[in-house]
Amino acid sequence: MRYIQFFTILLCSIGMAAAHAAMSQSQADTQNSSVDLDQISVVVNDDVITRHELDTYLEKIRQQLKKQGTPLPAAKELEKQVLERMIIDMIQLQFAKESGLRVDDAQLDKALNRIAQQNNFATLADFRSKLLKEGVDFKKFREEIRSEIIFSRLREREVDSKLVVSENEIDNYLAMQNKQPGKSEEVELAHILVQVPEQASAAKINESKQRADQAWAQLQGGAQFAQVAAGFSDAKDGLQGGSLGWRPLDRLPTIFQDALQHMQQGEISAVLRSPNAFHIIKLLDKRNKDTPVVITQTHVRHILIKTSDLTSDSEAKNRLTEIKRRIDGGADFAEQAKLYSEDGSAAQGGDLGWMSPGALVPEFEKAMNALKPGQISGLVQSDFGWHLIQVIARRNTDVSVEQKRQQASMAIRSFKADEAYQEWLRQLRDRAFVEYRNANQ
Secondary structure, three states, X not given: OOOOOOOOOOOOOHHHOOHHHHHHOHHHHHOOOOOOHHHEEEEEOOEEEEHHHHHHXXXXXXXXXXXXXXXXXXXXXXHHHHHHHHHHHHHHHHHHHHOOOOOOHHHXXXXXXXXXXXXXXXXXXXXXXXXHHOOOOHHHHHHHHHHHHHHHHHHHHHOHHHOOOOHHHHHHHHHHHHHOOOOOEEEEEEEEEEEOOOOOOHHHHHHHHHHHHHHHHHHHOOOOHHHHHHHHOOOOOHHHOOEEEEEEHHHOOHHHHHHHXXXXXXXXXXXXXEOOEEEEEEEEEEEEOOOOOEEEXXXXXXXXXXXXXXXXXXXXXXXXXXXXXXXXXXXXHHHHHHHHOOOOOHHHOOEEEEEOOOOOOHHHHHHHHOOOOOOEOOOEEEOOEEEEEEEEEEEEEEOOHHHHHHHHHHHHHHHHHHXXXXXXXXXXXXXXXXXXOOOOO
């Protein structure tokens, strides 16, 4: 089994941390007889979003936009965007609960420790103190992170894991890449997405087109792109100004590539039409990407003891400690892997083959990179469980045909995943019961 990075949580704004947490408590609120029914903004299946929760989230978004220096959209437009975000997030949390997906406190604590380390805090306690000084309720912050993990796992389970990239798609991609000029370019983009409902009538399609045209008209009138994105974009990054960051040109959807061929830096596209949405893109910058000719690969093998509901963290660690003791005493690593490793590579003696940089989860790769050929690591913990790692050899190698095909597969998978995820969210939203009460629709 090849280990890929599980996820990385980025903190866009510490001030946003409490928003999802307040929303996630709405089911408990509905069960409390003290809830004023006149203050319910939206009913979402069996849960509700209250006016107070909506106002709290709106204020957090306004603070974030001001911090970014982004002019505020019209109040009605911003409220509509924020409310739709809350509805989508609530529906995802409901679906996760119904389907048995959960993040327990132990898993959450691991994620929080990683976030603290990524933000250069020595301990989680130091990070907690910083949040408290910023006025963030740490309990609510924990629930925000729990929700983000659930969203990530939902996407992996329901969308990413089901994507298939065929050999024919890779062949066509590589053939097209060789023909296209500027294939070594990267572009920095901002994006406005206006979705078209599934199986929409002509009237609904026209309504989405009018929204996109209205956004485009505001841009032509001199409004800032981030302001318009916050008011109109259905994409999750809309409230952060619609930034897509730097993307390889050849990994973008074809309609974006075609439009960018005729755009200069700072220019905004016309309204673009895809099967399920209307788009507006802005070319912020472009650059040539440096493709490394030679990379260092590591031939590595490992033994994994997984943690689960049946195997506690300490039990898994103790089992691997005993295996390491036997190997240190002269037992063969490959034989121990065949007998005890709980990974698909066990039949091959734990051999993962030649691994390129970035192919493994950070904890595994960091420990692997610290080893010399022949050395065996101490016990290494990741989201999968506890690993014992041995480096067999290293080599410097040119980018091979296999690696080019792998890169092509990742590129295809990337833009297919984005489209599939938006489609999945749309279907989830369409199946939900949503009743607006005290809110702008």
